[in-house]
Amino acid sequence: MSAHASVAARGGARRASPWRALHASIFARGLGPALPAVAYLVVFLVVPLALLFSFAFLSVERGVVQPGTFSLAHFAEALGDLLFWKVAWRSFWVGVVATLLCLLLGYPLAYLYTQWGDLGRRLLLIAVVAPLLTSAIVRTYAWMVILGGRYGLMNSLLIDLGLITRPLRILNTDLAVIIGMTQIHLPFMVLPLIAALAARDPDQEDASLSLGASRVETFWRVTVPQSIPGITAGCAIVFALSYTNFIIPQLLGGGNYATLALQVYEFVIVILDWTKGAVRASLLLGSCFVFVFVITWAGNRAMAWSEKRAS
Amino acid sequence: MTRRRRRMPRSPSDLVGGAVLYVLAGIALLGLVGPSLVVIAISFTEKRYISFPPEGFTLTWYRAILDHQQLLDSAVVSARISLVVMVVCLALGLPAAFSLVRGRYPGRSALGAFLVAPQMMPGMVIGVAILFFGAYFAFRQSELMVIIALAVFCLPFVVRVIMARLTGIDPTLEEASSNLGASRSQTFARITLPQLLPGVLAGAAFALIEAFDNVTVSLFTASPRARPLAVELYQLIQFDSSPIVAAISALEILLALVVVLVLARTIGLEGLRD
Amino acid sequence: MHVEIRNVDKTFGSLQVLRACSLTMSRGEVVSLLGPSGCGKTTLLRCIAGFVVPEQGEIVIDGEDVTLVPPNRRRVGFVFQSYALFPHLTVFQNVAYGLNVRRRPRSEIAARVRAALDLVALSEFADRYPAQLSGGQQQRVALARVFILEPEILLLDEPFNALDAKLRGTMQVELRKLVKRLGMTSIFVTHDQTEALTLSDRIAVMGAGTIEQLSEPLQVYDTPATTYVAGFIGSTNLLRRRVEDGRVELARGVTLPAAFKGEVSVVLRPENLLLSEPSAPGVAPAWEGTVSFVRPLGATVEYEVELGDHEALRVLDLREPHERPFAVGARVVVTLRNLEACVVLPAVTGP
Numbered sequence: 001m002s003a004h005a006s007v008a009a010r011g012g013a014r015r016a017s018p019w020r021a022l023h024a025s026i027f028a029r030g031l032g033p034a035l036p037a038v039a040y041l042v043v044f045l046v047v048p049l050a051l052l053f054s055f056a057f058l059s060v061e062r063g064v065v066q067p068g069t070f071s072l073a074h075f076a077e078a079l080g081d082l083l084f085w086k087v088a089w090r091s092f093w094v095g096v097v098a099t100l101l102c103l104l105l106g107y108p109l110a111y112l113y114t115q116w117g118d119l120g121r122r123l124l125l126i127a128v129v130a131p132l133l134t135s136a137i138v139r140t141y142a143w144m145v146i147l148g149g150r151y152g153l154m155n156s157l158l159i160d161l162g163l164i165t166r167p168l169r170i171l172n173t174d175l176a177v178i179i180g181m182t183q184i185h186l187p188f189m190v191l192p193l194i195a196a197l198a199a200r201d202p203d204q205e206d207a208s209l210s211l212g213a214s215r216v217e218t219f220w221r222v223t224v225p226q227s228i229p230g231i232t233a234g235c236a237i238v239f240a241l242s243y244t245n246f247i248i249p250q251l252l253g254g255g256n257y258a259t260l261a262l263q264v265y266e267f268v269i270v271i272l273d274w275t276k277g278a279v280r281a282s283l284l285l286g287s288c289f290v291f292v293f294v295i296t297w298a299g300n301r302a303m304a305w306s307e308k309r310a311s
Numbered sequence: 312m313t314r315r316r317r318r319m320p321r322s323p324s325d326l327v328g329g330a331v332l333y334v335l336a337g338i339a340l341l342g343l344v345g346p347s348l349v350v351i352a353i354s355f356t357e358k359r360y361i362s363f364p365p366e367g368f369t370l371t372w373y374r375a376i377l378d379h380q381q382l383l384d385s386a387v388v389s390a391r392i393s394l395v396v397m398v399v400c401l402a403l404g405l406p407a408a409f410s411l412v413r414g415r416y417p418g419r420s421a422l423g424a425f426l427v428a429p430q431m432m433p434g435m436v437i438g439v440a441i442l443f444f445g446a447y448f449a450f451r452q453s454e455l456m457v458i459i460a461l462a463v464f465c466l467p468f469v470v471r472v473i474m475a476r477l478t479g480i481d482p483t484l485e486e487a488s489s490n491l492g493a494s495r496s497q498t499f500a501r502i503t504l505p506q507l508l509p510g511v512l513a514g515a516a517f518a519l520i521e522a523f524d525n526v527t528v529s530l531f532t533a534s535p536r537a538r539p540l541a542v543e544l545y546q547l548i549q550f551d552s553s554p555i556v557a558a559i560s561a562l563e564i565l566l567a568l569v570v571v572l573v574l575a576r577t578i579g580l581e582g583l584r585d
Numbered sequence: 586m587h588v589e590i591r592n593v594d595k596t597f598g599s600l601q602v603l604r605a606c607s608l609t610m611s612r613g614e615v616v617s618l619l620g621p622s623g624c625g626k627t628t629l630l631r632c633i634a635g636f637v638v639p640e641q642g643e644i645v646i647d648g649e650d651v652t653l654v655p656p657n658r659r660r661v662g663f664v665f666q667s668y669a670l671f672p673h674l675t676v677f678q679n680v681a682y683g684l685n686v687r688r689r690p691r692s693e694i695a696a697r698v699r700a701a702l703d704l705v706a707l708s709e710f711a712d713r714y715p716a717q718l719s720g721g722q723q724q725r726v727a728l729a730r731v732f733i734l735e736p737e738i739l740l741l742d743e744p745f746n747a748l749d750a751k752l753r754g755t756m757q758v759e760l761r762k763l764v765k766r767l768g769m770t771s772i773f774v775t776h777d778q779t780e781a782l783t784l785s786d787r788i789a790v791m792g793a794g795t796i797e798q799l800s801e802p803l804q805v806y807d808t809p810a811t812t813y814v815a816g817f818i819g820s821t822n823l824l825r826r827r828v829e830d831g832r833v834e835l836a837r838g839v840t841l842p843a844a845f846k847g848e849v850s851v852v853l854r855p856e857n858l859l860l861s862e863p864s865a866p867g868v869a870p871a872w873e874g875t876v877s878f879v880r881p882l883g884a885t886v887e888y889e890v891e892l893g894d895h896e897a898l899r900v901l902d903l904r905e906p907h908e909r910p911f912a913v914g915a916r917v918v919v920t921l922r923n924l925e926a927c928v929v930l931p932a933v934t935g936p
Contacts, residue, residue: 029414029415029416030409030410030413030414030415030416031410031414031416032410033406033407033409033410033414034406034407034410034411034414034422034426036402036403036406036407037403037404037406037407037426037466037470038407038422038425038426040403040462040463040466041425041426041428041429041463041466044441044444044459044460044462044463045428045429045437045440045463047444048437048440048441048443048444049436049440051440051443051444051447052436052439052440052443055443104335105335105336105338105339105342106339107335108331108332108333108335108336108339109335109336109339109340111332111336112332112333112336122575124340125575126568126571126572126575127340127343127344128343129571130347130564130567130568130571131343131347131567133520133524133566133567133570133571134347134524134560134563134564134567135523135524135525135526135541135544135563136524136526136527137524137526137541137544137545137548137560138350138544138559138560138563138564139346141350141544141548141556141557141560142346142347142349142350142560143346144548145346145349145350145353145557146345146346146349153349182342183342183343183346186339186342186343187343190339214322214324214325215322215325215328215329216322216324216325216327216328219328240431240433241433244433244435244436245433246435246527247526247527247545251548251549261433261435264435264439265435265530268439268442268531269530269531274443274446277439278439278443281435281436281439281440284433284436285432285433285436288433292431481667481669483665483667483669484669484671486634486636486656486663486665486669487663487665487669487671488671488682488686489635489636489655489656489657490634490635490636490656490657490661490662490663490731491657491682491683491686491730491731491734492657492658492683492686492687492734493657493682493686494657494686497686501682501686502671505673506672506673
């Protein structure tokens with residue numbers, strides 16, 4: 001590509017026309033092939049998103065925008081609604097808990113991946129990747145079965161083992177949602193962690209051990225700090241997925257369970273109040289970006305801090 | 312990085328640490344694999360409702376799938392949609408990946424971030440945005456809308472996988488081909504594309520599967536008359552408590568397993584780590 | 586003139602890699618581009634191949650200006666450092682590649698591939714894949730793949746880098762014999778001076794984007810054009826002196842004529858010096874000093890001798906069997922064997 005560009009630069013100086021120059025610079029430098037994809041996204045992502053935000057400011061009747069109704073009142077209404085905040089809060093803390101649990105369970109698994117041989121690694125990757133190829137519905141359904149009422153797996157087992165006499169009500173509670181989210185999003189935490197851990201320098205751990213640190217100390221002082229980028233990436237992904245998820249809360253949380261994402265679904269599809277739906281969707285997307293940004297920022301600060309400590 | 316560690320004497324804290332590690336990892340693994348096994352087990356039950364442990368062994372529910380016309384129809388719809396989405400994503404993503412890897416223009420990394428951006432958004436938002444977009448131009452929910460929306464959602468997969476494969480290709484191979492007399496298109500067809508093929512196949516497979524399984528985007532953009540399979544299942548779960556859902560789920564799980572094994576054999580799963 | 590490179594300039598970003606590089610070669614000649622990493626030698630080679638287009642200057646092959654001709658239409662063969670064998674094709678298919686691309690008939694391809702594989706002694710490996718071959722075998726496939734197309738010019742980018750030392754030596758000799766037999770004009774790139782001295786009819790010593798000297802191997806050794814070249818080929822002593830009245834004083838009573846004025850560097854080869862005991866008879870010493878390091882290399886011994894005044898000399902002595910070398914700390918005198926072999930150069934020339 002660059003040889004082509006140099007030839008173009010040398011030879012094209014004679015026939016200089018501004019269009020030719022622009023054409024040459026776009027296509028000789030390789031921007032051309034990306035244009036269809038860019039155009040597609042601009043038309044079918046950027047514009048629709050802009051439209052979505054604008055719907056939050058206008059009133060929409062049966063899909064037709066009513067002109068002249070620009071107002072911030074809809075946002076004010078949502079932000080002033082106590083229910084909105086309760087729902088948003090629940091989405092938030094469920095997301096946080098699920099993320100932390102994912103980290104707690106996912107890190108050891110990722111760490112062991114790096115300690116195992118070829119066969120173990122392959123089996124582990126199969127176990128982690130296979131669920132990703134099934135629909136979220138299927139995975140959530142599995143948890144409905146396990147956590148279900150009288151005849152769910154957990155209850156049957158616990159009753160059979162004599163540990164309880166009456167079935168626990170797990171389904172349709174926060175706990176069920178959290179458990180479901182943790183397990184369903186676990187692969188999204190494990191994969192970036194594996195990438196980060198596999199990229200680390202094995203000599204550093206040996207160095208730490210030979211300097212007298214125990215395996216545990218080495219783990220906390222050397223391994224974990226090196227994997228902070230992976231931790232940050234995993235947490236950002238899992239949190240974003242959990243915070244904006246509506247399938248899991250609906251199926252595992254039951255009819256009265258409400259999250260922000262579920263609210264968007266209800267307003268847009270069920271109640272058909274698109275303005276309210278647009279407002280909440282915008283708030284959902286905006287807050288999601290903010291949180292992901294915070295997580296990434298925190299991750300960078302943690303890296304800087306750990307590097308300072310080490311030096 | 313496979314190292315056989317010799318058995319060094321462990322301190323008590325090391326033993327406890329190791330135990331904690333294994334327990335947590337065990338729970339994680341159990342959580343990853345267990346639910347699938349449970350569902351598969353349930354699908355064979357003779358009872359008409361979900362119960363554990365499943366009683367009896369029958370293929371009734373699998374046969375019931377064949378009788379359930381709506382399900383079969385939605386499966387066909389999903390297959391159609393996912394094939395078209397795969398083709399669109401490849402057509403857009405393959406050249407884009409080339410441009411991002413081989414191009415030399417300012418703003419290349421910003422462009423890369425832009426093309427990957429849909430992956431950063433909740434599918435639901437993409438679905439709602441396109442629903443509104445369509446409504447604005449008086450288009451209703453339809454198969455086409457689902458395809459358009461899913462292509463946006465799945466494009467990043469394809470772009471990233473192909474980019475990863477492309478950067479791994481040795482550029483001197485293409486230079487050697489050129490030196491031996493091949494034109495640019497000959498080099499592309501004989502050298503670049505064969506090297507790229509595993510990445511293209513992986514990207515295509517992921518786009519296909521994600522489009523087939525997707526609920527979040529499809530729910531908002533699908534027309535109620537021609538629902539994709541995942542959306543159909545979503546409704547079914549909420550209203551029908553028979554094990555037929557378990558049977559379908561079991562089939563999907565087994566299919567996913569087969570696909571993963573095939574991928575593991577052909578291109579190795581290592582490349583999927585990001 | 587078969588190949589001419591005229592005043593080639595090449596810049597990558599803010600780095601000027603080639604500066605007014607010029608070179609001419611006659612048909613059948615073997616030239617090596619010798620220099621450290623970053624001196625531009627590989628870039629120059631790639632200019633000849635067409636992978637890089639210089640901003641200024643021309644590349645002329647057989648009288649035709651090919652500077653803007655794309656690489657697939659130049660009649661040059663390029664052997665890469667990594668060999669760049671196509672991993673998804675067999676050895677046969679790799680070697681046949683150039684012919685396939687030119688759509689030659691099957692029978693012709695088969696015959697010519699057999700001949701090429703025989704030339705490099707790889708006939709039994711035709712159906713193997715590159716990954717199944719050793720480094721040396723891969724290199725031979727890379728050569729066959731290029732030879733089969735009968736290029737005008739053969740370009741090789743550090744072709745022996747990936748081979749272990751023993752194989753390297755054998756392959757260097759093999760390749761020079763082969764290339765001479767085929768009468769192919771060849772250009773090698775290398776950072777190894779021994780390799781350059783073994784393979785070349787002429788050596789182009791490069792530093793920081795220019796060709797410092799282009800001469801036959803021993804000429805480069807005996808009469809380096811700059812202090813850079815002198816330091817690059819073989820080991821050497823460089824003494825700084827001032828010119829007075831057209832002469833330079835190396836040591837007491839030892840002077841050389843100098844055509845320059847001001848500061849000069851005098852090139853003094855270690856084998857041109859002799860160490861003896863201070864009281865040895867019949868020796869007209871130039872310097873006195875103390876041995877600071879001894880390198881017993883077997884047939885020769887290399888000494889570092891401190892002379893005081895912050896000057897030190899490297900001396901290379903032939904050794905008789907069972908002869909014990911001087912010890913570290915011994916006081917010795919250094920004598921010059923051959924005054925005419927010293928080369929006077931203006932000080933601090935070269936990059």
